[in-house]
Amino acid sequence: MTEDNERNGTAPDRATPDGGARDDGGRPGEGTGAYDAAAEREGDAGTGDRGVKAEAPAAGPVGARQAGRGDAALPALGFKGTVRWVWTQLTSMRTALFLLMLLAVAAVPGSLFPQRDSNPEAVATYIENDPAAGEWLDRFQLFDVYSSVWFSAIYLLLFISLIGCILPRTKKHWQAMRTPPPRTPARLSRLPEHGTLELDAVDVADDGGRSDAVMRDAAALLRKRGYRVQERPAGEHDGVASVGAERGYVREVGNLVFHISLVGILASVAIGGAYGYSGQRILVEGESFVNTLVSYDSFSPGTAFDETDLEPFSVTLDDFDVTYDRETTSSFGQQIGFDASVTTQQPSGEREQQELRVNHPLRIGGASVYLVGNGYAPEVTVRDGQGNIAFQGPVPSVPQDSVFTSLMVLKVPDAQPDQLGFVGLFLPTAGEVNGVGVSLDPSPALPQLQLNSYYGDLGLDEGTPQNVYVLDTDTLTELNSRTLDAGGLVINPGETVQLPEGKGSISFTGLKRYVGLDVHHDPGKTPVLIFSVLALTGLAVSLFTPRRRVWVKVREDAETGAASPLTMEYGLLARGEDPRLEHEATELRALFQQQWSTPHESGSSRADD
Amino acid sequence: MLPVINEQLGAYSDLFMLLAAFAYAAALVVFAWDLAKSNATIRTIEQEVLREEAEQLATVGGPAPSRPAGRPVLVDESMAYTAASGQRNLARIAVVLTWLAAVIHTVAVVTRAIAAARVPWGNMYEFLSTGALLVALVYLIALLRKDLRFMGVFVTLLVTVMLCAATMGFPTPVGHLVPALQSPWIIIHVSIAVLASSLFTISFVASVVQLLQHRRQARLAAGGEDRLPFLRLVPSAGALENFAYRINAVSFVLWTFTVMAGAIWAEAAWGRYWGWDPKEVWSFVIWVVYAGYLHARATRGWTGVRSAWLSIVGYACIIFNFTVVNIHFSGLHSYAGV
Ligand code: HEM
Numbered sequence: 045m046t047e048d049n050e051r052n053g054t055a056p057d058r059a060t061p062d063g064g065a066r067d068d069g070g071r072p073g074e075g076t077g078a079y080d081a082a083a084e085r086e087g088d089a090g091t092g093d094r095g096v097k098a099e100a101p102a103a104g105p106v107g108a109r110q111a112g113r114g115d116a117a118l119p120a121l122g123f124k125g126t127v128r129w130v131w132t133q134l135t136s137m138r139t140a141l142f143l144l145m146l147l148a149v150a151a152v153p154g155s156l157f158p159q160r161d162s163n164p165e166a167v168a169t170y171i172e173n174d175p176a177a178g179e180w181l182d183r184f185q186l187f188d189v190y191s192s193v194w195f196s197a198i199y200l201l202l203f204i205s206l207i208g209c210i211l212p213r214t215k216k217h218w219q220a221m222r223t224p225p226p227r228t229p230a231r232l233s234r235l236p237e238h239g240t241l242e243l244d245a246v247d248v249a250d251d252g253g254r255s256d257a258v259m260r261d262a263a264a265l266l267r268k269r270g271y272r273v274q275e276r277p278a279g280e281h282d283g284v285a286s287v288g289a290e291r292g293y294v295r296e297v298g299n300l301v302f303h304i305s306l307v308g309i310l311a312s313v314a315i316g317g318a319y320g321y322s323g324q325r326i327l328v329e330g331e332s333f334v335n336t337l338v339s340y341d342s343f344s345p346g347t348a349f350d351e352t353d354l355e356p357f358s359v360t361l362d363d364f365d366v367t368y369d370r371e372t373t374s375s376f377g378q379q380i381g382f383d384a385s386v387t388t389q390q391p392s393g394e395r396e397q398q399e400l401r402v403n404h405p406l407r408i409g410g411a412s413v414y415l416v417g418n419g420y421a422p423e424v425t426v427r428d429g430q431g432n433i434a435f436q437g438p439v440p441s442v443p444q445d446s447v448f449t450s451l452m453v454l455k456v457p458d459a460q461p462d463q464l465g466f467v468g469l470f471l472p473t474a475g476e477v478n479g480v481g482v483s484l485d486p487s488p489a490l491p492q493l494q495l496n497s498y499y500g501d502l503g504l505d506e507g508t509p510q511n512v513y514v515l516d517t518d519t520l521t522e523l524n525s526r527t528l529d530a531g532g533l534v535i536n537p538g539e540t541v542q543l544p545e546g547k548g549s550i551s552f553t554g555l556k557r558y559v560g561l562d563v564h565h566d567p568g569k570t571p572v573l574i575f576s577v578l579a580l581t582g583l584a585v586s587l588f589t590p591r592r593r594v595w596v597k598v599r600e601d602a603e604t605g606a607a608s609p610l611t612m613e614y615g616l617l618a619r620g621e622d623p624r625l626e627h628e629a630t631e632l633r634a635l636f637q638q639q640w641s642t643p644h645e646s647g648s649s650r651a652d653d
Numbered sequence: 654m655l656p657v658i659n660e661q662l663g664a665y666s667d668l669f670m671l672l673a674a675f676a677y678a679a680a681l682v683v684f685a686w687d688l689a690k691s692n693a694t695i696r697t698i699e700q701e702v703l704r705e706e707a708e709q710l711a712t713v714g715g716p717a718p719s720r721p722a723g724r725p726v727l728v729d730e731s732m733a734y735t736a737a738s739g740q741r742n743l744a745r746i747a748v749v750l751t752w753l754a755a756v757i758h759t760v761a762v763v764t765r766a767i768a769a770a771r772v773p774w775g776n777m778y779e780f781l782s783t784g785a786l787l788v789a790l791v792y793l794i795a796l797l798r799k800d801l802r803f804m805g806v807f808v809t810l811l812v813t814v815m816l817c818a819a820t821m822g823f824p825t826p827v828g829h830l831v832p833a834l835q836s837p838w839i840i841i842h843v844s845i846a847v848l849a850s851s852l853f854t855i856s857f858v859a860s861v862v863q864l865l866q867h868r869r870q871a872r873l874a875a876g877g878e879d880r881l882p883f884l885r886l887v888p889s890a891g892a893l894e895n896f897a898y899r900i901n902a903v904s905f906v907l908w909t910f911t912v913m914a915g916a917i918w919a920e921a922a923w924g925r926y927w928g929w930d931p932k933e934v935w936s937f938v939i940w941v942v943y944a945g946y947l948h949a950r951a952t953r954g955w956t957g958v959r960s961a962w963l964s965i966v967g968y969a970c971i972i973f974n975f976t977v978v979n980i981h982f983s984g985l986h987s988y989a990g991v
Contacts, residue, residue: 137952141945148941155931155982162928190929313927322924371658374826382832402832403922414924562924569926576913583909587902587947621895623731 135208143202150198154189203310210303217296224274225288228595232615237629243610243640253278255598258610259285262596265635287596298585305579309572316568318348328421328438328558332360355409360387364557368487377485384415384559410565417560419443420450422470422493425551428459438556441470442513448472448486453515455502463502467515468495493535493552496525497543523547591619656770663768663827669761670782674816676754677809680747684805687743691883730892732799744802751809755789762786769827774843775834777979781819785812787851803887807858838918846911850971852904856897857968860961863893867958897964898950905943912936931982935974942967
């Protein structure tokens with residue numbers, strides 16, 4: 045991988061900056077790799093910044109930097125050479141680190157400025173309040189950070205770098221898993237953990253030498269402990285039988301699974317964004333919602349969305365219950381429980397009674413339906429100047445505070461001879477503070493409407509879409525308001541009040557609740573979950589699996605004959621940070637002693653003693 | 654359906670919380686005293702150890718200790734307790750005080766949970782007080798196996814500050830959870846988040862001490878005088894770096910889990926698993942910074958001091974996420990704030 049490129053380019057030796065953690069350059073079988081690493085480990089102790097001494101020139105494909113220090117001009121590489129150079133740079137660990145840091149910084153503005161994606165109204169307000177700054181912020185896509193060109197560029201580069209990192213590492217690890225553990229070092233006593241045992245009670249079948257037999261037993265023992273083992277009989281290795289063993293190959297596997305899963309997550313997110321959709325709908329008690337485009341109040345499709353993706357399920361709100369906190373003084377009256385009873389109908393026609401609550405979405409027709417808000421919808425009847433019913437039904441009002449003082453807007457385009465408009469408040473528990481009507485509690489104990497009324501042209505006929513929650517009064521004439529002689533309209537349930545000038549009347553006939561529903565369909569969801577679990581597993585495996593090498597040598601003193609004791613020597617080397625190496629050495633020693641029942645406490649030690 | 658709130662018990666819990674804060678403050682004072690007296694302590698311990706060794710030599714006649722004379726080991730590289738470390742009496746008192754504080758603190762947190770009849774992780778007061786308890790407990794449990802008393806000042810300081818912030822900055826009477834928090838995920842998501850943050854706190858302290866120790870070592874190596882002699886009670890910068898790395902590795906995995914669990918919960922509560930809500934943004938930033946930290950450890954020229962700085966920056970992001978984002982940024986997580 046890239047580390048190697050950096051190293052092979054110009055570094056004079058394979059010394060690693062991190063105590064042998066990444067001594068992958070030490071090819072198996074080369075033997076000396078172990079020494080380098082061991083020496084490094086010793087050298088490391090005590091210094092804070094171990095990287096410094098191993099600082100090597102940055103990777104130039106042809107070692108260009110060595111030729112001219114401070115000379116920034118690139119050597120003539122040709123097109124292919126340049127591409128390779130760029131690729132090497134991009135996939136280097138340093139670039140990955142830089143891009144990661146850049147990604148962290150680039151994500152921050154999205155929390156400082158309102159984002160169109162999640163809060164378009166806040167963005168509009170921001171730009172309205174500060175048009176000059178707003179325009180510039182918008183130009184740099186600071187209201188769309190996570191879909192901006194610069195943010196995308198960073199994470200795409202990072203993922204290209206990531207893929208460029210994964211591929212060679214996968215290949216390399218594939219080979220590493222097929223190569224035997226490295227050659228047995230000449231002097232095990234140079235390893236950070238090592239020891240010797242005298243085996244005098246060895247009683248083994250004499251096939252091919254006692255030392256080989258002991259070596260095979262040691263190999264079996266290590267194999268059982270999870271090491272990959274290579275037996276090296278005395279005959280083939282200058283008369284010294286030895287075992288080379290290594291464990292922790294899954295560390296790199298975990299690391300690769302982790303990084304690959306990150307790519308998987310990104311791909312799944314992209315798929316979900318393209319093929320998914322989401323929509324909002326306000327549903328009053330008694331109403332039904334069918335999953336078609338026209339039933340949504342607002343709808344945002346993915347780029348590859350097709351209308352036929354909408355499965356025609358339906359949801360009817362039968363009843364909506366709210367629980368209030370009546371116990372504590374600090375949050376008295378707060379809503380602490382919502383419960384919507386709904387009847388659902390599957391695309392297949394199957395009907396079912398279900399409960400919809402916060403944290404308990406409906407899963408239906410491949411989509412999920414969420415309860416995201418609620419409010420009151422006073423039922424009113426409006427008669428026009430000619431005495432005909434021009435409007436009848438519930439009017440969803442928008443809660444403004446925690447006691448559900450709610451803003452209500454009603455447009456009656458069908459009224460004759462003049463169109464009528466109403467705007468004002470719905471108060472669930474009406475009260476008065478300083479002569480101003482306020483709500484005292486969010487529960488509907490004393491509901492009341494306090495409205496202004498208007499007549500004139502509502503401007504709905506031109507066909508330009510309007511916000512149903514905003515009444516544009518510019519073209520209207522005021523009929524009722526606090527500032528007029530006629531005063532504002534104050535209507536209690538069951539009451540009807542006449543509008544001035546014979547323009548009609550309005551009755552407050554009943555009260556319903558409504559719920560705000562979000563409908564989401566995201567086909568990327570499940571793959572994201574699967575890749576996330578894989579990533580987490582891979583991460584844990586790669587961070588907590590120690591990589592260790594063990595060598596065991598068995599020596600036989602040829603002169604003293606068959607009854608003489610055998611000497612067993614072993615050494616351990618950690619690849620990477622491994623606080624448990626010492627423990628492993630103790631365990632192995634105990635196992636050896638048990639195997640050959642040697643009570644002797646002969647030399648076990650750490651290299652740095 | 655909803656549990657019953659016990660406001661009386663809640664008031665007792667508040668009282669215990671205050672008591673715990675005082676006890677931590679007392680421990681803090683004694684820890685600081687221990688370090689301030691470290692010159693004298695070091696001298697006494699050295700003399701003691703040298704005398705013992707001399708006696709041993711006289712009686713056993715064994716080989717001389719390989720250590721250079723006059724420099725007995727005060728701190729082990731693996732941060733194990735040494736024979737000499739038992740003699741820091743003030744530090745021992747401070748540890749006992751910290752245990753006492755942690756017991757009172759546990760009572761406070763548990764009574765709070767009983768009073769509210771739910772897990773005590775519903776608002777800033779509760780996050781802070783539970784988080785502080787976890788920091789203290791993680792530290793105390795680590796102390797059982799490793800001699801981390803050199804961190805005592807920093808840890809008790811942080812815990813005291815957290816408790817003061819909770820009781821003074823965000824006093825919140827016991828109450829019900831808002832509907833969005835009424836989910837089993839609160840137990841999984843928040844507990845792991847608080848645990849991860851507590852571990853990050855410990856490694857943050859280790860990284861800060863590592864930087865101090867690094868500067869001191871550099872100064873000594875350059876022949877300068879020892880301006881921070883109490884750091885002789887502290888392991889080497891390299892040992893501290895490895896210690897911080899190990900803890901950061903564990904807490905990074907926990908944080909990854911926290912973010913994932915949060916995403917699963919967000920999917921159930923809000924209809925999308927990820928929406929770049931300010932809280933989500935900062936959780937992501939934290940995750941990326943610590944991922945950077947782990948990469949830095951594998952990148953030439955970035956180990957040691959630089960990676961320690963990354964660990965500190967990561968912790969600063971955690972603090973920011975917990976304070977400024979909770980209080981000043983509006984988003985879906987806002988209810989969980991004050
Ligand atoms: C999406 C961006 C990336 C993220 C979030 C990320 C995250 C991580 C994390 C958390 C680790 C530590 C856990 C482990 O050892 O498995 C890690 C390790 C590693 N990453 Fe990445 N990574 C990213 C991109 C890259 C890239 C582009 C490269 C190659 C240049 C890379 C190379 C490595 C290597 C070599 C390790 C092992 C380091 C060690 O042994 O300590 N990563 N990465």
